[in-house]
Amino acid sequence: MSASNIPAGKGPTDNEAPAKGRDFIRTIIDRHMEEGKYDGKVMTRFPPEPNGYLHIGHAKSICLNFGLAAEFGGACNLRFDDTNPSKEEVEYVDSIMEDVKWLGFDWEDRLYYASNYFERLYEYAVQLIIDGKAYVDSLSAEEIREHRGTLTEPGKNSPYRDRSVEENLELFADMRAGKYRDGDHVLRAKIDMASANVIMRDPALFRIKHAVHHRTGDAWCIYPMYDFAHCLSDAIEGVTHSICTLEFENNRELYDWVLDTLGISPRPHQYEFARLNITYTVLSKRKLIQLVEDKLVSGWDDPRMPTISGLRRRGYTPASIRNFCEKIGVAKADSTVDHALLEFCVREDLNESAPRVMGVLNPLKVVIENYPEDREEDFDFPYHPEKEEMGSRKVPFSKILYIEQEDFREDPPKKFFRLAPGREVRLRYAYYVTCTDVVKDENGTVVEVRCTYDPETKGGWSKDGRKVKGTLHWVSAKHALKAEVRLYEKLFQKENPASTKDGTDFKDHLYPESLVTLTDALVEPSLTNAEPGQRFQFERMGYFCADSKDSRPGSPVFNRTATLRDSWARIEKQMNNK
RNA sequence: UGGGGUGUAGCCAAGUCGGUAAGGCAACGGGUUUUGGUCCCGUCAUUCGAGGGUUCGAGUCCUUCCACCCCAGCCA
Numbered sequence: 062m063s064a065s066n067i068p069a070g071k072g073p074t075d076n077e078a079p080a081k082g083r084d085f086i087r088t089i090i091d092r093h094m095e096e097g098k099y100d101g102k103v104m105t106r107f108p109p110e111p112n113g114y115l116h117i118g119h120a121k122s123i124c125l126n127f128g129l130a131a132e133f134g135g136a137c138n139l140r141f142d143d144t145n146p147s148k149e150e151v152e153y154v155d156s157i158m159e160d161v162k163w164l165g166f167d168w169e170d171r172l173y174y175a176s177n178y179f180e181r182l183y184e185y186a187v188q189l190i191i192d193g194k195a196y197v198d199s200l201s202a203e204e205i206r207e208h209r210g211t212l213t214e215p216g217k218n219s220p221y222r223d224r225s226v227e228e229n230l231e232l233f234a235d236m237r238a239g240k241y242r243d244g245d246h247v248l249r250a251k252i253d254m255a256s257a258n259v260i261m262r263d264p265a266l267f268r269i270k271h272a273v274h275h276r277t278g279d280a281w282c283i284y285p286m287y288d289f290a291h292c293l294s295d296a297i298e299g300v301t302h303s304i305c306t307l308e309f310e311n312n313r314e315l316y317d318w319v320l321d322t323l324g325i326s327p328r329p330h331q332y333e334f335a336r337l338n339i340t341y342t343v344l345s346k347r348k349l350i351q352l353v354e355d356k357l358v359s360g361w362d363d364p365r366m367p368t369i370s371g372l373r374r375r376g377y378t379p380a381s382i383r384n385f386c387e388k389i390g391v392a393k394a395d396s397t398v399d400h401a402l403l404e405f406c407v408r409e410d411l412n413e414s415a416p417r418v419m420g421v422l423n424p425l426k427v428v429i430e431n432y433p434e435d436r437e438e439d440f441d442f443p444y445h446p447e448k449e450e451m452g453s454r455k456v457p458f459s460k461i462l463y464i465e466q467e468d469f470r471e472d473p474p475k476k477f478f479r480l481a482p483g484r485e486v487r488l489r490y491a492y493y494v495t496c497t498d499v500v501k502d503e504n505g506t507v508v509e510v511r512c513t514y515d516p517e518t519k520g521g522w523s524k525d526g527r528k529v530k531g532t533l534h535w536v537s538a539k540h541a542l543k544a545e546v547r548l549y550e551k552l553f554q555k556e557n558p559a560s561t562k563d564g565t566d567f568k569d570h571l572y573p574e575s576l577v578t579l580t581d582a583l584v585e586p587s588l589t590n591a592e593p594g595q596r597f598q599f600e601r602m603g604y605f606c607a608d609s610k611d612s613r614p615g616s617p618v619f620n621r622t623a624t625l626r627d628s629w630a631r632i633e634k635q636m637n638n639k
Numbered sequence: 640u641g642g643g644g645u646g647u648a649g650c651c652a653a654g655u656c657g658g659u660a661a662g663g664c665a666a667c668g669g670g671u672u673u674u675g676g677u678c679c680c681g682u683c684a685u686u687c688g689a690g691g692g693u694u695c696g697a698g699u700c701c702u703u704c705c706a707c708c709c710c711a712g713c714c715a
Contacts, residue, residue, distance in 0.1 A: 213641045257642040268713035399650045402664045601674045629675045
């Protein structure tokens with residue numbers, strides 16, 4: 062179960078230099094440590110509700126919680142906040158565990174479920190009733206809403222608010238015993254219906270819900286609410302710093318009320334940070350689930366999804382996601398991170414680790430006129446130009462090759478350094494070739510390029526010092542392996558698709574070309590046995606990952622993780638704009 | 640017209656007891672280069688939401704205002 066090479070209870074440490082500025086949470090904990098609080102040990106937890114797949118926003122929280130524990134000599138629990146059986150499924154708990162592990166974090170033996178605490182939570186609720194701090198309300202949901210008041214007007218007490226302790230105890234026991242239907246009663250905290258904080262207006266603590274729970278089955282028909290379960294679960298686990306997102310700021314008062322009213326000490330404290338937003342995508346479970354259910358994507362792990370499983374299938378590395386989370390920082394201001402930073406993080410990692418290979422996405426036939434018909438050469442090319450230790454592979458060369466369509470222009474624009482009639486370019490690591498002629502089809506489209514090669518330039522060097530401006534990748538027609546290549550782009554074409562200010566729905570902004578499938582790409586033969594999940598750089602084209610579901614030996618399928626930075630595309634765009 | 644938060648460059652984000660605006664991404668120049676990749680070097684906030692005030696000195700203190708986010712689930 063434990064991810065490899067990770068110190069007990071900790072997360073991996075990336076090679077990044079420690080951030081210079083500390084975020085507000087670390088600053089607070091620094092002070093706690095100086096004051097000798099918590100015996101110098103920080104206890105955190107990552108508490109997902111198993112009602113969907115984890116996304117990169119969760120990765121931020123995971124990195125924070127596990128990271129804090131590691132930095133301050135503590136530990137981080139994985140706790141499923143499974144208090145609402147109607148939304149939760151084991152499929153989700155399994156995927157969450159897989160994703161946390163894959164990210165490189167280890168909760169060791171500290172796997173918990175709020176549902177483990179149902180009995181204790183029930184007892185705490187009974188205690189509140191005995192103390193006169195909770196009561197069973199028999200108003201309907203609608204009546205309760207009406208009694209709550211508004212943001213500017215105080216609420217009204219429920220007529221059931223002053224039931225006797227005995228009556229409350231009996232009612233609550235009967236709720237648990239299944240004597241009522243959903244909605245007949247609800248256990249509420251007796252706080253203040255006039256509180257300026259609406260959350261404090263006698264919040265519900267337990268509700269009746271006749272539903273099968275993925276862990277407790279039908280053992281219960283009443284379930285605790287988040288605000289009651291979360292703080293107590295934290296306390297039960299000895300959590301010191303309970304870190305959540307900003308939308309729970311208002312709930313902190315209730316978090317404290319429950320623990321203080323029950324006299325729990327020592328007790329955890331809640332801190333809130335801003336959730337992650339990224340441009341050109343959506344990061345809310347509600348929206349992601351819609352994309353899946355409406356079949357707008359192929360599933361939770363569609364490589365365009367911002368889910369951990371989607372990013373994994375896309376070819377992102379755990380380290381790249383961790384680095385991303387470190388780079389974005391932790392603060393309280395609502396913010397939207399540029400998707401370019403995420404891309405930068407994968408490229409940064411893959412540039413170091415991905416073996417280089419050649420793959421032609423949109424093939425254009427090239428015939429080397431002066432190369433013998435029956436000749437073949439087996440070149441030995443390094444997997445990484447700067448890392449000899451990564452080894453090499455054999456790449457065959459022959460008379461008929463394929464190059465990238467966009468690497469040839471019959472009428473080349475300025476600054477185009479690639480192949481064109483009369484031009485000499487280098488075929489990477491192989492030979493200099495000069496274009497002598499083209500063959501066109503009936504529509505005038507160039508379907509074949511005729512070249513001559515210079516036998517004196519073997520390896521891609523010329524002894525006479527002659528320079529060539531372009532270097533192209535290529536594959537040998539006879540030896541190339543056909544592959545399916547899936548080119549992924551951003552899922553949405555609008556920077557903030559979730560914004561409803563213009564009256565549109567986020568689904569209106571899906572980018573139609575977010576997936577372009579190429580079925581006739583040709584890759585070098587060394588890729589025949591690419592392992593599903595294996596990552597490569599297709600030289601000059603980008604980073605690609607053999608698809609974990611569809612790739613097969615002999616007929617690989619590659620997902621484009623990210624393109625390489627492309628300054629020619631930029632130059633061309635600039636020229637077109639002029 | 641209630642309460643809780645937040646506002647530092649195009650995007651994130653540091654900024655200790657007030658001492659004269661870190662870093663990253665993006666962008667833009669230039670160098671190296673058998674990937675128009677990588678790498679390297681350089682440019683990019685006289686100003687910190689706005690206005691007043693205190694001070695020799697304010698992003699940091701006081702004050703007024705403005706903008707944005709969250710809260711009226713028996714969701715989390």
